[in-house]
Amino acid sequence: MSILQSPLMRKLSAFVALSDDDLEILARFHRRRRTFPSGHELVHEGHRNQSAFILAEGWAFSYKMLPNGDRQIVDFQIPGDFLGLRSTLFRTSDHSVEAITPIKASEVLTSDILDGFAQAPRLAVAVLWAASRDEAMVVEHLVNLGRRLAEERMAHLLLELGARLTLADMGDRTGFDCPLTQYHLADALGLTAVHVNRVLRHLREEGLVTFRKGHVTFDDFEALTDLAGFDTDYLDQGGPLLR
């Protein structure tokens, strides 16, 4: 069943058991394959009738710009994640999405979603679950910015990325490849790039994590988890819930 090759399929199937008909309809979301170079902006804040994408390969990030030119990164996306899903239902997109690496993604039109829901209600539930999981990540990110110190924030972000990438077979407890720059980290964590650098140095010197040359190495997974107060519950991983 080649459909299950899709990272999105794998993710949704981990939540709901989807019938062959459901899978068939979901497969239609994967027509219209596109590739984009790194740095390309796929979704534009303020634009109307934005279509969404399903990321198949590579990394992207969603963000908002402030009038003064500051940038806040809301979340990073890896294979299996939706890009710009939220905005397809809005009059104008409330955020932008940019490719970090070269990426492959399937374009999904608002009409695909509406038709899909009408034909496969279970799919609607699965998509609502995926959206809820995305929201749970944003919420945890909010907690990160509101109530944790710089080092704890960094530890938390790296652990979350590690956990998500592990699900996609792109990482494990020892670490993962990571194309982010220290500017990305800064804009995600509400810090300056200068301070990010100092924080990374300190975490490395303490023997907790090393981030060098595009690779994150968890030197002491336990201690890092402890420092961050990291708990994977909000990622809602586990066996299929709805049968």
Next chain:
Amino acid sequence: MSILQSPLMRKLSAFVALSDDDLEILARFHRRRRTFPSGHELVHEGHRNQSAFILAEGWAFSYKMLPNGDRQIVDFQIPGDFLGLRSTLFRTSDHSVEAITPIKASEVLTSDILDGFAQAPRLAVAVLWAASRDEAMVVEHLVNLGRRLAEERMAHLLLELGARLTLADMGDRTGFDCPLTQYHLADALGLTAVHVNRVLRHLREEGLVTFRKGHVTFDDFEALTDLAGFDTDYLDQGGPLLR
């Protein structure tokens, strides 16, 4: 049509045109009316099989606790908002919800939602939209914590509450009644109550907003909007989109 009395109905109808059948099914979400005293915890972080609620009267807030006892308030809820929707689809709830004032709310079971989606696909779209709008608010809150100074955060929060309450006929450009304490504001904005107090004093002395005795008064709406960089786009207000 008494169904339209429900604040949730009004909110959803502002987005999708719902048929009589859709309305009929949505009306079933409003069986099981409950009332709770202020301070009651309706949704419990870490609990399984949480049901959701639709808030009909009063204020509530959703939050997460940290191991060290710190609290981060994620969002405030007013009539027409879902409470705990995200968690109904999760194995365990990722957050808690507490009543600020005495409240009235309808309990919604996960099965209500699943059945409702199967019978009225348009309702699924409407609920996904509501969830997306909630997420958009969390995202804007995230930007607030990551990239704005204390005064700007406060200005933004008060303006957002004002805009949302205006939709529910509970406020206008001059201000609104507000049952929040300075501790609520502090835990929402990632500040201490002491600093919240200083920020409010300064905003008052500058003639921008006054928060006194449970009432927020916008003394200079324009200047406040400007200070906060507040733009209502993310609330996706406007005429019905789907007909």
Next chain:
DNA sequence: CGATCAGTTGAGAATGGTCAAATTCGGTGG
């Protein structure tokens, strides 16, 4: 009419920001 909770204010400390300058590194062209 104490008790308790919300709000207020001050003094000093700290986390993280700003500014400025070096250094490393992956390309790129000669």
Next chain:
DNA sequence: CCACCGAATTTGACCATTCTCAACTGATCG
């Protein structure tokens, strides 16, 4: 293969926003 370029990273010195601790006021409630 090497010199060079721009982007990413690194470090230092100083500054500021916000926190911590501590005390005091005011309102509300049995």
